[in-house]
Amino acid sequence: MRHPFLVSDRLYLRRIEEKDLEGNYFQWLNDQTVTKWMRHGIFPNSSESMRAFYSSQTVSKTDVVFAIVLKEEDSHIGNIGLHAVNYFFRSAEIGVMIGEKSCWGKGYAAESISLLSQHCFNRLNLNRLAAGAVAANIGSIRAFEKAGFIREGIARQAYFCDGEYHDCVNLSLLRSEWQQGGKVEA
Numbered sequence: 001m002r003h004p005f006l007v008s009d010r011l012y013l014r015r016i017e018e019k020d021l022e023g024n025y026f027q028w029l030n031d032q033t034v035t036k037w038m039r040h041g042i043f044p045n046s047s048e049s050m051r052a053f054y055s056s057q058t059v060s061k062t063d064v065v066f067a068i069v070l071k072e073e074d075s076h077i078g079n080i081g082l083h084a085v086n087y088f089f090r091s092a093e094i095g096v097m098i099g100e101k102s103c104w105g106k107g108y109a110a111e112s113i114s115l116l117s118q119h120c121f122n123r124l125n126l127n128r129l130a131a132g133a134v135a136a137n138i139g140s141i142r143a144f145e146k147a148g149f150i151r152e153g154i155a156r157q158a159y160f161c162d163g164e165y166h167d168c169v170n171l172s173l174l175r176s177e178w179q180q181g182g183k184v185e186a
């Protein structure tokens with residue numbers, strides 16, 4: 001493991017590093033299958049935009065992006081971000097992308113969300129975590145639900161993907177719910 005920060009059974013999270021920008025990560029953001037239900041993938045990715053994003057998040061006090069790395073192969077398979085951290089309301093948002101398509105459906109998103117949520121409640125003293133997913137993105141919704149998140153509402157026609165408008169499902173996890181067992185389901 002290189003620079004592990006949070007560690008679970010099969011993976012670890014570390015901060016995104018400059019050298020990640022030229023790895024597979026670059027092409028994940030160009031892959032229309034990966035970005036189908038995301039805000040990415042509208043314009044082609046570029047080294048300049050990645051570097052600008054990287055620089056902004058290294059100094060940000062409200063956003064941090066972690067690499068999701070498989071322990072066994074030490075391979076970077078996706079990212080999970082903590083965004084819009086509000087130190088007064090004690091809230092934040094989580095977004096996740098498993099960029100390596102061969103790694104979909106293996107529980108890595110749910111494991112990463114659970115690991116980061118634990119850190120948010122145990123160390124960052126947050127009270128509420130929120131996430132949003134296009135209603136058609138069943139895998140994303142299910143991954144958050146497996147980590148204990150609860151559906152709380154719909155933002156109607158919030159996304160335009162795959163040729164039509166799509167609702168966004170808003171989910172959240174409160175500290176009190178997490179304490180009662182909002183962990184990854186077996």
Ligand SMILES: CC(C)(COP(=O)(O)OP(=O)(O)OC[C@H]1O[C@@H](n2cnc3c(N)ncnc32)[C@H](O)[C@@H]1OP(=O)(O)O)[C@@H](O)C(=O)NCCC(=O)NCCS
Nearest residue numbers: 034097098104105106107108109110133138139140142143
């Ligand atoms: C959506 C995404 C995060 C899911 O990650 P993942 O690691 O494959 O998800 P998990 O393996 O943790 O799966 C969680 C659950 O969803 C199910 N699932 C995953 N993909 C699915 C799909 N396409 N359709 C139906 N169910 C799916 C899994 O079977 C699992 O449920 P189960 O344990 O009851 O069987 C991943 O596919 C991805 O990053 N896609 C591209 C980017 C993206 O859409 N990010 C989310 C933006 S909100």
